[in-house]
Amino acid sequence: MPENKLKIALDCEECIGDGACVEAAPGTFAMDDDDKAFIKDAQGDAREDVLAAAADCPIDIIVVHDEASGDKLYPED
Numbered sequence: 001m002p003e004n005k006l007k008i009a010l011d012c013e014e015c016i017g018d019g020a021c022v023e024a025a026p027g028t029f030a031m032d033d034d035d036k037a038f039i040k041d042a043q044g045d046a047r048e049d050v051l052a053a054a055a056d057c058p059i060d061i062i063v064v065h066d067e068a069s070g071d072k073l074y075p076e077d
């Protein structure tokens with residue numbers, strides 16, 4: 001499903017380790033040994049789950065773009 005490809009960016013240093021992103025999109029996000037989230041597979045979940053994960057992040061450090069169009073999907077400006 002190339003039309004669904006997402007480009008996800010995450011500033012791991014800022015992560016507070018609450019795990020909300022992993023809960024919403026466990027195929028995409030995981031926690032490292034320091035309790036910081038990282039992207040394990042940018043295509044690991046449905047688009048709506050990745051966007052829900054980004055929206056659930058309490059400090060809005062997950063940025064999602066549509067890879068094909070380059071449109072920013074989250075956060076909205």
Ligand code: SF4
Pocket residue numbers: 010014015016017018019020021022036037053056057058059060061062
């Ligand atoms: S939701 Fe945000 S703050 Fe929480 S673990 Fe994921 S990236 Fe870190």
